[in-house]
Amino acid sequence: MASLVGSRVERKEDKKLLTGRGKYTADVTFAHQTYAYFIRSPHARAEIKKVDFSKAIKAPGVVSVLTGKDIVDDKIGGLIAGWRIKSEDGSDMKVPPHPPLASETVNYVGDHVAVVIAESLDEARNAADLVKVDYKVLKAVVDTSDAMKSDQIYKDIPKNLCFDWLLGDRAKVKEAFDKADKVIKIDLINNRLVPNAMEPRAANADYNPSTEEITLYTTSQNPHLARIIISAFNGVAPENKLRVIAPDVGGGFGSKIYPYAEEVVCSWAAKKNRKTSKMGCG
Amino acid sequence: MGQFMIKVGLEVNGKKIQKEVPEHTLLSTFLREHLNLTGTHVGCDTSQCGACVVHVDGKSIKSCTALAADLNGSKVKTIEGLVKNGKMHPMQEAFKKLHGLQCGFCTPGMVMSAIDLLEHNSNPSDKEIRDWLEGNICRCTGYQNIVAAVKEAATKM
Structure with a gap:
């Protein structure tokens, strides 16, 4: 047997990926496929006054229009922060609410307000244009350096401070600085x-209405985590009724570790409409 | 909002195809949704990433910004049309041999684009390869192995 050290190892997946026979999430299409199109906030921060989808629901091909109210009514949980940090004073990190579809406020451009499910993507997109959302635009906080002095965004989070993290030994660091010949202060700006x-x-x-099972295909670096979060935290279905499949994944670089609003909403909408719902590129 | 349908006739990977589709159907949508040729990928939908590159009448184009109806009567070749008698194209072989891919999402567009380059410049320099592939973005490889693969393929084509 040739030595493994120094010898070429050919990748098993290359042939299918090179010949167009890979299967990424957007390549998966079910029989009776329906398509999801999200209505997103054009504002960085706003209050939602009213969502009027009376015209959209009557548009050709539309199966349903779901809003933040449906999320509240169905007790679908919010998106979680996957890391728990304690502040220097020992208090727990404060996690702001992040519902998969917003019902009270939107907090970034692109925040999800409603979803249109239709027989084709064109029909979903056309109907989405007919959804009218009234916003009361609020002043946004866009700079971390000013955030603590700015308007309070969430009522339970004073000074907009989620956590105040300390690593190291404050006393020893102070002692070292006090003894230093020269102290230079700089602002560190981390690139995005x-x-x-x-x-x-x-x-x-x-x-599948007969087994009451949801099968979610998603482009994920961590389908096991997605399954636990969507069942235990978002409450879309019990874990034994939710299967999560990550087929070929076109890169993630960390961004595909956590489930997002779309995965939660598509799984929930599929169950609610007793059909399938697809969100994706193209 | 009625949809206007239009007849589109194309020769795709050597097969004559005739379909009636909404008139605004993009070539990428025509291939992926109407012909199930999902090897052509849509990464950005705005002609920047190059994952959707196919050949139309022998020239590489970005299929996400071409209307299928505009290309009526054309010959289209996609990544699925490269394998002959079970054998991969020299460009595909070179990408495999030299690790010119990782996640594979940009790969179909990258391969189609690179083949077009070699078909009109059989022995390109590193700079010519890099300039040509400017419209094909890869996030995994760092491009070194892609350039090496195109050079390797140039010796085989």
Whole structure:
């Protein structure tokens, strides 16, 4: 047997990926496929006054229009922060609410307000144009350095402070600085990180009414985590009624570790409509 | 909002196809949704990433910004049309041999684009390869092995 050290190892997946026979999430299509199109906030921060979808629901091909109210009524849990940090004073990190579809406020451009499910993507997109959302635009906080002095965004989070993290020994550091010949103060500006995989995020959920099982295809680096979160935290279905499949994944770079609003909404909408719902590129 | 349907006739990977589709159907949608040729990928939908590159009448184009109806009567070749008698194209072999791919999402567009380059410039320099592939973005490989694969394929084509 040739030595493994120094010898070429050919990848098993290359042939299918090179010949167009890979299967990424957007390549999965079910019989009776329906398509999800999200209505997103054009504002960085606003109060939702009213969502009027009376015209959209009557548009050709539309199966349903779901809003934040349905999320509240169905007791679908919010998106979680996957890391728990304690502040220097020992208090727990404060986690702001992040419902999969907003019902009270939107807090970034692109925040999800409603979803249109239709027989085709064109029909979903056309009907989405007919959904009218009235916003009361609020002043946004866009700079971390000013955030603590700015308007309070969430009522339970004073000074907009989620946590105040300390690593190291404050007393010893002070002692070292006090003894130093010269102390230089600088502001460190961290550049923005964008994982930006080539394959955009995508999800496709199939509901089988006879077994009451949801099968979610999603472009994920961590389908096991998605299954636990969508069942235990979002409460879409018990874990034994939710199967999560990550087929070929077109890069993730960390951005595809956690489930997002779309995966939760597509799984929930599939079950609610007793059909499938697909969100994705193209 | 009625949809206007239009007849589109194309030769795709050597097969004559005739379909009636909404008139605004993009070539990428025509291939992926109407012909189930999902090897052509849509990464950005705005002609920037190059994952959707196919050949139309022998030239590489971005299929996400071409209307299928505009190309009526054309010959289209996609990534699925490269394998002959079970054998991969030299470009595909070179990408495999030299690790010119990782996640594979950009790969179909990258391969189709690179083949077009070699078909009109059989022995390109590193710079010519990099300039040509400017419209194909890969996030995994760092491009070194892609350039090496194109050079390797140039010796086989």
